[in-house]
Amino acid sequence: MRMIAVVLALWSAALAAPTYEDVRGHWIGALVKDGAPLNVHVEITKAEDGTLAAKLTVPEWIWYEASPDEARLTETGLVIKNFYAGDAVLSFDPRYRQLVGKVASKEEAIRVHLKKALPPPAPPFTEETVAFRSADGTLLSGALVLPRGREPVPAMIQLHGRGCGVRNTGEARVFARYGTAVLAFDKRGAGGSAGACGPATHDDTVADAAAALEWLAGHPRIDASRIGLRGSSAGAWTAQALVEEAKAGRAAVKPAYIVTWVGPGTSIFQQQLSSAAEVAAAEGLPEHAGPLSQEAVRLAAAEGVDKEAAFNRLLEIRKQAEEEGWYGRMFGGDDLPKTIEDMDTLFLRKFRYDPASLFAELTDTPYLAVFGENDPVVPLAENVEALGAIEAAGGDLTVHVVPGRGHGVEHGDDTSTLLNGEPYFKHDTVEPEFMIATIEFLRDKGFLPR
Structure with missing residues (x-):
């Protein structure tokens, strides 16, 4: 019983x-x-x-x-x-x-x-909140993720794309698992960083990156000779300009390498001009949307033109795009003005840079460029051609093209088709080729252990 x-x-x-x-x-x-x-x-x-x-x-x-x-x-x-x-x-x-x-x-x-299941073991890295000041005194906040093990360790600095980006500690932890420290910081005026994001210029962005590099090089657990830059989208221009500043003696520390993900090799002006046509076609916008957008790019970037006349024409383009419903699919918040006072704060007036002169003499800094095959924002052919100047100068360039990708590292839920015609469902995921290509590059160049 x-x-x-x-x-x-x-x-x-x-x-x-x-x-x-x-x-x-x-x-x-x-x-x-x-x-x-x-x-x-x-x-x-x-x-x-x-x-x-x-x-x-x-x-x-x-x-x-x-x-x-x-x-x-x-x-x-x-x-x-x-x-x-x-x-x-x-x-x-x-x-x-x-x-x-x-x-x-x-x-x-x-x-x-x-x-x-068993809980995951303790991660092979530590993480701490850090802060440092840019040249103008702006206090920037971020996170330093440090791998455990033999020190000093190599390091990487995340450089954001356009906009008010914040630290990506998830990405930093992935890299730390493979043996490199990562400094991930909030852009000025974003997250925990002081200052204002909207008015920030290209020079401000580069100065902030230089401050991050100098601070990281002084860390006792970091190998200052093996600190590189990983720029996403517009962050490529930040990385390129910082290397150029260092080569000219205007930055205290020289970066050891550059890695860009969907990052331009052309000038800011040229990228905006080319993407205007490519995005219009990719988005299926009216036939006149591309030429109008390119006209807007030229007017926004032009120097020495009548400010009021340029404003009036840009305002006409803005109103037409809004009335036809394609403004948000083509333009960012600071691409076109609402008032004449906005003219001085347009993206193409705050951000001016051309990496061509750097590429012509970049012989001592390994460079990995990872592109999306079908990227309308950073069109593949002309950007690979621009980067070819590095090879022509005898530099160390690696280009990796991810099939089927556009301007981004994520692809959402989709129904795709196999070679035999059979359909299947694919979950939303981050494209791993960006990370795989980067890890292989860093290992090949001696910036990560094998």
Whole structure:
């Protein structure tokens, strides 16, 4: 009778509603849509006020760090709010300690299967918040991610694209796992950095990068001779200009290498002019949108023209683009003016740079340029041609083209087709070729251990 009572007690416990102790901790598994799996990790924790949270991590997204989502226990399992396009409604299996269910979404049928797992080991790096001052006294804030192990270590500085970018610590952690420290900082006026982002010029951006480089070179755990720059999009111009400043003796530390992702090799003016036509075609805009946009680029960049006349024409182009519904698909916030006072704050008046003179003499700085094959913002052919001046000068240039990619490193949910014509569903992910090409380059050039 006693054995039966024990069995009945265990059976009753198995039928009881799950508790926090049942669901807390680390889970691994997959989201499956149309037969396509997306590997995920979920960490379930409880706050002091008793509320539950579930933090989703998707290894394929490489560096995105999602905020924890609200979760709650039910009679049969767990509900996680806003879990990949909808609420995840999961049932708990006490026998095998698994959570199984689906994402409640009207548009998608996504199954979820999670299994209890060991928590991940301590990461092979440390992370600290840092601050340093630019030449004009502006205090910039960031994070320094340092790999554990033999020191001093090589290092990389993240340089953002256009706009008010903030530190990307997720990306920094990926690089740190392979052996390089990363300084990821907020642009002036963004995140934890002081100053104003909107009025910042190309010179301000380069000065901030120079301050980051000088500060990092003075860190006792960093090998100052192996600090490089990784510029994304417009961050390429920042990296190029900083190397040029160092070669001319106007910056205290010379960068050891340049890596650019979808970054231009042409001048700022030329990139804007070329992308105006390419973006218009790629977006399927009216036939006149490309020529009008190129006219706007020339007027915005022109020096010595009648300011009022230029403003009036730019305002006409802006109004036409707005009325026809393609303004936001072609122009950024500071591309065209609303008032005549805006003329002095246009992007092409704050940002002027041409790397051609640098490329003609860049013989001692390894350069990796990773492009998207179908990028309308940084058109492949003319930018590879511009970078060819490095090779012509006897420099060390590596170009890596990612098939099918545009201006960005992420490709969203899509239904694609195999060579045999069979369709399949592809989950949203970060294109790994950018990171793979960079790691291989850094290893080949001696900036990462093998």
